[in-house]
Amino acid sequence: MRPRRLTPNGTEGIICLMETDGGEFFAFRDITCRIGNPPRRIGASASLVAGGVLAIKAPSGAGKTTMLRTLARLHPHLSGEAWLSGRSWRTFPPSLWRRRVILVGQEPARFHGTLGENLERPFRLGAVKREVVFNPAQARALLEASGLSPDLFDQDARLLSGGEAARMALVRALLLQPDVVLLDEPTASLDHGAAEAVCRLLAAWLSEGPPRAAVLVSHAGDEARFPLVTTLSLPPGEPA
Amino acid sequence: MRPGGLNAALIPIGDWQLALAVILVLLAGGVSAAFNLGLLRSLAWGTVRAFLQLTIIGYVLVYIFRWNDPWITGGLLVLMGTVAAWTAVGRAPTRGVLGAKERGAQDRTPARFLLARRCPVIHLSPLAPLSLVSLLSSTFLVAAIVVGLVISPHPWYSPRVLITITGMIMGNSMNAIALAWERLHSDVARSRREVEALLSFGATPWEAVADSARLAVRAGMLPTVNTLAVVGLVTLPGMMTGQILAGADPREAVRYQIVVMLMITAATALGCLLMVALSYRRLFTADGALAPETGPEKTAR
Structure with missing residues (x-):
């Protein structure tokens, strides 16, 4: 993977394009960020084909979550670059990058209202409204596929169990039709059967429709359930 | 102007009466000390400032009203x-x-x-x-x-x-x-x-x-x-x-x-x-x- 610098006519500045011979859909190179106290600098590179899953492996506290947050541009990066379909993240407005590369955090966010209203909440944002409309039938279908009863639709989101809320957050992200989902321990609060349902749902989502990819942080070994898996071991990092 | 002058009803406060008002601050200080609110210093400093600032602005305003600029x-x-x-x-x-x-x-x-x-x-x-x-x-x-x-x-x-x-x-x-x-x-x-x-x-x-x-x-x-x-x-x-x-x-x-x-x-x-x-x-x-x-x-x- 060697990024080539090109200056296309009629555009300002330099746009970095990936060489497409490898067919990478999502890639990042030498992304470094600062974590912890005392601060350490960690870095990583990887690339993914469409439909692929990248599993990030490292011991607890090594910075897996921070790396995911950095890829979502929620945590400042010190250096490095990421590409989506060959387009550098520098050419995306940060909010648009986040809308395409959605982070599903370990602790699910719960907004005021029912589970249904929680699924609908992102559709009030300008960047989402312009592209997709909320489809309740699809939402119910995804909920069911994740092993949740559609009866929960009218349940107050604050009363959901940890596992139910985690699946709500995943469905909420998938409904937005992102290009990449960054999943932080999506099955940590799920029992064996539910975890299997979630992985099946994700595998189906990856294989259907437009090109998609997922980055996964998991202690449960979920990556074994996907066909196209790349594993990334996060190096321990150096003092910064 | 009303008969009897503008300040007919204004009762002036003398120096000693003003000093008596300080007792009220001691009351607030007592509460702070009793409940360990950590406000004693702020309270004392605030009282001094209130006295000084208001006294000074009283005089300043007299001049500013006179200048009318x-x-x-x-x-x-x-x-x-x-x-x-x-x-x-x-x-x-x-x-x-x-x-x-x-x-x-x-x-x-x-x-x-x-x-x-x-x-x-x-x-x-x-x-x-x-x-x-x-x-x-x-x-x-x-x-x-x-x-x-x-x-x-x-x-x-x-x-x-x-x-x-x-x-x-x-x-x-x-x-x-x-x-x-x-x-x-x-x-x-x-x-x-x-x-x-x-x-x-x-x-x-x-x-x-x-x-x-x-x-x-x-x-x-x-x-x-x-x-x-x-x-x-x-x-x-x-x-x-x-x-x-x-x-x-x-x-x-x-x-x-x-x-x-x-x-x-x-x-x-x-x-x-x-x-x-x-x-x-x-x-x-x-x-x-x-x-x-x-x-x-x-x-x-």
Whole structure:
């Protein structure tokens, strides 16, 4: 993977394009960020084909979550670059990058209202409204596929169990039709059967429709359930 | 002028009677000591300052009223506004607030240059310039309407009207701005998870904190709105009390008070809105991500 610098006519500045011979859909190179106290600098590179899953492996506290947050541009990066379909993240407005590369955090966010209203909440944002409309039938279908009863639709989101809320957050992200989902321990609060349902749902989502990819942080070994898996071991990092 | 002179009903307070009032502070000090509130120093210092400041302004106002000069009056108003703006955010929480340098901008604000570099003793909150803009623009807009159209004194810059009216607006705006910022800051900190989730869905920083911003403006306005509802029933506002003590007809004092209440409401609404609109971006990095909560929390002394 060697990024080539090109200056296309009629555009300002330099746009970095990936060489497409490898067919990478999502890639990042030498992304470094600062974590912890005392601060350490960690870095990583990887690339993914469409439909692929990248599993990030490292011991607890090594910075897996921070790396995911950095890829979502929620945590400042010190250096490095990421590409989506060959387009550098520098050419995306940060909010648009986040809308395409959605982070599903370990602790699910719960907004005021029912589970249904929680699924609908992102559709009030300008960047989402312009592209997709909320489809309740699809939402119910995804909920069911994740092993949740559609009866929960009218349940107050604050009363959901940890596992139910985690699946709500995943469905909420998938409904937005992102290009990449960054999943932080999506099955940590799920029992064996539910975890299997979630992985099946994700595998189906990856294989259907437009090109998609997922980055996964998991202690449960979920990556074994996907066909196209790349594993990334996060190096321990150096003092910064 | 009414028969018997303007101050017919004004009962002067002598030096000894004034000194007796200090006993009241000892009462508050006793409460602080008994419950270990840590307010004794602030209380003592505050009392001394109140005595000194009010005594000095009493004399200053005599001269300013005598000079009756628009420039001197204007200068005093700007000075009052600066102190109010500074006080509003002086003890405000700034954890997770990015200064100009961290946002990658050049630090060229003249006030910062003069205060922070030449005079390192003075701590200038990164919010002070925002507070100053919010306070001055909201106060001066409302004061211009009230003094220019409602009261219309002659001359228009009459310091007797301008300074008292503007001072009352500023005092309330100051508290409202402090409350609004405090609520914005604490609510965003409390709902970090939700704010970051919204950012993940592609929200702009404004969309991500819109709920907190609404709460913040509401929090800033609430005391004023509450006062509006009970004024005359529970509280007899200071200005009206003063006019009545000075011998004014209560019916006339009431008319002034209505104008004052409404202008304070307008100014706090405007001030809070401006403060929230100007300051929310300080909670975000240049990348539009929520700034990490680093650095020690600066708490009130």
